[in-house]
Amino acid sequence: MSRRAFLAGAAGVTGLALAGCQTVEPRAVTPPKPALSPSVLNAYRAMPEERFPIPAVDPRKIPPQFWRQQVDYPTSERVGTIIVDTNKFFLHLVQENGKAMRYGVGLGRAGFSWKGRAKIAYKRAWPKWTPPDEMIARQPELEKWSVRNGGMPPGPLNPLGARALYIFQNGRDTLYRVHGSPEYWSIGKAVSSGCVRLIQQDVIDLYSRVTPGSDIVVV
Helix, strand or coil: CCHHHHHHHHHHHHHHHHHHHCCCCCCCCCCCCCCCCHHHHHHCCCECCCCCCECCCCHHHCCHHHCCEEEECCCCCCCCCEEEECCCCEEEEECCCCEEEEEECEEECCCCCCCEEEEEEEEEECCCECCCHHHHHHCHHHHHHCHHHCCECCCCCCCCCCEEEEEEECCEEEEEEEEEECCHHHCCCEEECCCEEEEHHHHHHHHHHCCCCCEEEEC
16 A cells, blocks of 8 residues: 555544544424314414404414313203303303313403303394493593493404403393403413403304303303
8 A cells, every 4th residue: 555545544534533523513403393183273263254354373372271172071050051260261161961162261360350150141243342431440541432432343453352242140231251352372361351351263163152141150
């Protein structure tokens, strides 16, 4: 073997040895997002057919326990009753055969929450919003939307969202509502002024299942 070939081979081996001693930084691996079933994707699809089009919601931005789903739910309450669990941020609509449709909800901040048994007196699609006088007293800028001024017209910025169910107790308006909200990140939290809020797609689904006169229990 010639001296030149020997030196070239030695250099190659040395290079490999040096390379083997180098610390190679591992590439950051982004964990894959969980796969979503077609039924979940469809539940939170865009709804361009609505009076005011509703954008799709990415379910992966919401804890899975708050996705709309049918669950086992044995209860003595009759079918059609709404039960709001304020500890777990769930709304259950009682169904037949020990089942319920479960939705995640956002609830009132401390000091604004309400509990009890009442009725869903009526329901509205894309309702007006009329803040109560007590709220206007705290936030005078809301006076322009008072009942005296006709309320806030329906639309994407209306706090009641796409649907609202009106809660009455002993024939009187409690001023509390079950309603929609585009702020899906608020589900599972206590953020609103006393009302029970759902994702827009969920409140539309609930609205289609609830009959005026149905019981509602907030515990």
